[in-house]
Amino acid sequence: MSAAEINEAERKMQFLYALRSKGVTDQRVLSAMESVDRGPFIRGLFSERAYEDMPLPIACGQTISQPSVVGLMTQALQISPRDKVLEIGTGSGYQAAILSRLARRVYTIDRHRRLVQEARQVFDDLDLTNITAITGDGSFGLADQAPFDRIIVTAAAEDPPGPLIAQLKEGGIMVVPVGQSDAVQHLIRVRKMPGGALEYDELRAVRFVPLLEGLGKDT
Numbered sequence: 083m084s085a086a087e088i089n090e091a092e093r094k095m096q097f098l099y100a101l102r103s104k105g106v107t108d109q110r111v112l113s114a115m116e117s118v119d120r121g122p123f124i125r126g127l128f129s130e131r132a133y134e135d136m137p138l139p140i141a142c143g144q145t146i147s148q149p150s151v152v153g154l155m156t157q158a159l160q161i162s163p164r165d166k167v168l169e170i171g172t173g174s175g176y177q178a179a180i181l182s183r184l185a186r187r188v189y190t191i192d193r194h195r196r197l198v199q200e201a202r203q204v205f206d207d208l209d210l211t212n213i214t215a216i217t218g219d220g221s222f223g224l225a226d227q228a229p230f231d232r233i234i235v236t237a238a239a240e241d242p243p244g245p246l247i248a249q250l251k252e253g254g255i256m257v258v259p260v261g262q263s264d265a266v267q268h269l270i271r272v273r274k275m276p277g278g279a280l281e282y283d284e285l286r287a288v289r290f291v292p293l294l295e296g297l298g299k300d301t
């Protein structure tokens with residue numbers, strides 16, 4: 083092996099070790115995260131730090147989440163290979179790429195057109211063909227593709243948005259950070275039971291950018 087290959091292998095081992103030590107233990111999630119390189123989702127200055135377990139700035143004043151948080155949220159969704167998944171908050175596209183390795187089909191929405199365009203480019207480059215990225219206000223979900231087996235919101239809402247709960251299948255799971263944008267937020271898992279009753283459990287404290295109304299200024 084060349085020095086560069088050894089470096090690469092060591093970086094990957096450290097990345098996976100960090101995920102495991104923060105509680106990402108589901109083997110399918112770990113394999114998905116091993117198979118998708120975070121580097122291409124981070125442009126410019128911070129790309130060297132892609133393999134650290136840290137959130138990093140991306141375009142439009144947004145952030146790509148910390149890999150261990152991506153792992154824990156993905157694990158909490160308990161995705162099966164036949165699932166249709168909706169993500170609100172495309173950002174860099176990294177989370178959607180991980181979902182795409184585990185699910186049949188992924189729809190992802192962001193209010194910034196530029197982020198959606200850049201993410202589409204990376205999906206194309208990596209040949210991830212089961213993701214559809216859409217510009218829009220994701221608080222309203224995606225009625226024409228509903229219902230979804232799984233929904234993940236990667237921006238903090240004050241309450242789980244009603245339209246998203248309505249678009250969740252019975253037996254479905256939604257994961258959403260809830261709380262004020264400048265305070266501690268809690269990652270909530272919502273299960274919709276057969277018959278439609280909702281069950282909530284609180285997973286952990288997190289910090290996300292806020293879920294905002296309408297489209298971004300660039301759109």
Ligand code: SAH
Binds near residue numbers: 170221
């Ligand atoms: N999942 C992303 C990180 C998301 S950062 C990743 O893997 O990189 C949160 C994203 O939510 C931002 O890109 C922001 O533009 C988007 N966002 C905030 N409010 C939104 C809304 N109402 N609809 C759609 N996207 C929204």
